[in-house]
Amino acid sequence: MAIDFRIRNFFYPVGIYRLNRTLEKTQWLPRDELLAYQERRLTAILDQAYNHVPYYRRLFKTLGLTPADIRCVDDLKKLPLLSKDIVCKGGTDFIADNAKRYDPVTYSTSGTSGVPMRIQLDKGARILEFVYYWRHWGWAGYRLGDRFAELRTYFFLGRNSDAVSLWQPHLRGLMLNSNQVSFSRAKKMAEAIRRYRPKFLKGMAATLYFLALSFKQAGITDISFRAVFSTGEVLTPQYRAMMEQVFGCPVMDSYGHMEGAVAISQCMEGGYHINSDYGLLEFENPQPSEDGTAMVGRAVGTSLYNFAMPFIRYDMGDDIEFFPETEICPCGRTLPLVKVIHGRRDDIIITPDGRLVTNMFVLPELVEGIRFAQFIQESSTVLNVNVVPGETWTEGESEKLSCYVKKLTGKEMNVRMHQITQNDIITDASGKTRTVISYVKPRD
Numbered sequence: 001m002a003i004d005f006r007i008r009n010f011f012y013p014v015g016i017y018r019l020n021r022t023l024e025k026t027q028w029l030p031r032d033e034l035l036a037y038q039e040r041r042l043t044a045i046l047d048q049a050y051n052h053v054p055y056y057r058r059l060f061k062t063l064g065l066t067p068a069d070i071r072c073v074d075d076l077k078k079l080p081l082l083s084k085d086i087v088c089k090g091g092t093d094f095i096a097d098n099a100k101r102y103d104p105v106t107y108s109t110s111g112t113s114g115v116p117m118r119i120q121l122d123k124g125a126r127i128l129e130f131v132y133y134w135r136h137w138g139w140a141g142y143r144l145g146d147r148f149a150e151l152r153t154y155f156f157l158g159r160n161s162d163a164v165s166l167w168q169p170h171l172r173g174l175m176l177n178s179n180q181v182s183f184s185r186a187k188k189m190a191e192a193i194r195r196y197r198p199k200f201l202k203g204m205a206a207t208l209y210f211l212a213l214s215f216k217q218a219g220i221t222d223i224s225f226r227a228v229f230s231t232g233e234v235l236t237p238q239y240r241a242m243m244e245q246v247f248g249c250p251v252m253d254s255y256g257h258m259e260g261a262v263a264i265s266q267c268m269e270g271g272y273h274i275n276s277d278y279g280l281l282e283f284e285n286p287q288p289s290e291d292g293t294a295m296v297g298r299a300v301g302t303s304l305y306n307f308a309m310p311f312i313r314y315d316m317g318d319d320i321e322f323f324p325e326t327e328i329c330p331c332g333r334t335l336p337l338v339k340v341i342h343g344r345r346d347d348i349i350i351t352p353d354g355r356l357v358t359n360m361f362v363l364p365e366l367v368e369g370i371r372f373a374q375f376i377q378e379s380s381t382v383l384n385v386n387v388v389p390g391e392t393w394t395e396g397e398s399e400k401l402s403c404y405v406k407k408l409t410g411k412e413m414n415v416r417m418h419q420i421t422q423n424d425i426i427t428d429a430s431g432k433t434r435t436v437i438s439y440v441k442p443r444d
């Protein structure tokens with residue numbers, strides 16, 4: 001998620017303190033009390049959507065419903081699923097007419113899907129985001145003020161795209177340039193980590209893996225953390241094993257989107273907990289999983305906090321395996337467990353100078369007018385960028401995107417821009433669309 005973190009958007013000490021006290025308790029609540037908490041929040045969101053969000057006002061009227069008809073989680077099924085496409089087309093229809101009361105900030109996000117979208121997160125949603133991360137990191141022993149390192153792409157694109165790292169004293173964070181992860185730069189990265197001694201490391205799964213791999217190849221064995229936090233894409237057993245071996249600590253995975261409707265995070269015991277006090281997760285069209293030990297369904301989320309732009313029954317586009325019976329985690333938290341998340345898997349771009357680019361998906365949101373973008377590496381020096389243009393797509397934006405691609409992949413890469421239609425988007429055998437496809441495979 002390419003959110004450019006600005007402290008002023010999160011500077012609500014009283015709100016953060018209060019919500020933190022609440023969420024410290026809700027994670028241990030008996031299940032029925034947790035459900036009651038969730039339903040109280042849901043009722044408030046539905047009332048807001050019905051009274052103040054044009055899209056939902058119309059939807060409820062068309063269906064002949066009022067919020068009073070939706071008293072519990074099961075009743076939510078009376079409302080249809082919401083797709084990203086509907087949100088993109090609906091535009092301001094999804095923004096509450098009283099949004100200003102809730103101090104919203106607009107963010108542009110493509111998540112990891114290649115489809116950019118503008119969303120508003122109000123004060124409550126931003127406080128929630130902060131507290132959610134604080135709590136998850138706290139499971140691994142993090143205390144506010146502890147030093148951390150974070151692998152980032154967007155942060156460096158807007159500043160110095162060749163820098164390996166940048167220390168941010170006000171965050172107590174060491175920003176590591178995920179676009180500079182390579183064998184030849186491993187020693188520089190390690191030097192920065194030794195100098196600032198971060199206790200925790202955060203990043204996207206593939207980038208973290210390649211950082212660990214580059215350290216291993218460079219013979220760097222003295223870098224360790226208390227925990228590594230992996231986000232944004234599938235954390236494969238291979239990725240996890242490499243990180244645990246090189247960084248000598250547990251890897252804690254998490255799943256979520258900027259839309260703020262669902263958050264799942266792994267505890268130190270390895271359990272994947274649904275943060276049901278953050279958002280409401282349903283499983284659409286559940287089927288037995290391949291090995292028959294679990295069920296698998298499409299993840300559908302509902303915001304419990306964002307009054308400026310609530311998402312109700314939002315299709316997250318990912319399948320999740322869950323347990324048919326209630327499982328208890330050895331950590332003692334009552335937040336329900338899921339088994340496996342089948343999230344995003346993209347290919348890696350390998351640059352002519354040997355770097356591995358894992359974060360191409362941040363680019364579509366940096367320019368105007370893209371409906372969808374797909375990056376296809378044809379050979380070691382040729383990269384095709386296929387864009388499904390929206391109404392505001394121009395030659396200027398095309399050049400801008402091409403420049404960003406070159407910033408990430410280097411001057412030697414031939415970047416070829418193409419305009420395509422929706423029908424030309426390449427999908428894999430299962431019908432899934434990947435943002436990055438490469439016919440050049442990395443060496444292990």
Ligand SMILES: [Zn+2]
Nearest residue numbers: 267271329331
């Ligand atoms: Zn647990």
